[in-house]
Amino acid sequence: MKSLLDLFLRKSTCAHTHALINTNEGYCPDCGAYLKKYFYIVRCLRCDVKREAKIYFGDVLPKEKYCTNCGSKEYYVEKLDIISFIDIPYAIHTKEIVLQGEFEFASAQIWVDSNNVKPVRYLTGSV
Numbered sequence: 110m111k112s113l114l115d116l117f118l119r120k121s122t123c124a125h126t127h128a129l130i131n132t133n134e135g136y137c138p139d140c141g142a143y144l145k146k147y148f149y150i151v152r153c154l155r156c157d158v159k160r161e162a163k164i165y166f167g168d169v170l171p172k173e174k175y176c177t178n179c180g181s182k183e184y185y186v187e188k189l190d191i192i193s194f195i196d197i198p199y200a201i202h203t204k205e206i207v208l209q210g211e212f213e214f215a216s217a218q219i220w221v222d223s224n225n226v227k228p229v230r231y232l233t234g235s236v
């Protein structure tokens with residue numbers, strides 16, 4: 110995985126190889142940046158099936174050109190900070206630098222429900 114991560118993080122001088130070994134977030138021992146693990150899952154835009162992903166020049170792309178379920182070429186990429194273990198074979202994981210101000214935003218992006226992934230709805234009380 111090292112070469113993939115190096116490619117993906119090519120703008121950074123540190124590949125954070127020794128960071129986040131047992132945790133999902135924390136400081137990199139090599140460069141001191143605060144990092145968080147993120148997962149990317151590629152899905153078919155038409156039928157929503159999960160597609161195998163790859164990293165190509167820093168972009169997350171589907172491995173195959175067409176969806177094997179419906180034949181569509183269109184896809185979208187989901188960025189998650191937590192995934193269920195059934196999604197792991199499909200997911201690309203990265204270690205990304207988190208700026209302090211983005212913590213709140215990041216924590217609002219937790220997705221739940223292993224079968225039918227939907228964003229968590231926050232009730233504001235003013236519906």
Ligand SMILES: [Zn+2]
Pocket residue numbers: 123124125126128137138139140141142
């Ligand atoms: Zn680092």
Ligand SMILES: [Zn+2]
Pocket residue numbers: 153154155156157158176177178179180181
């Ligand atoms: Zn499809």
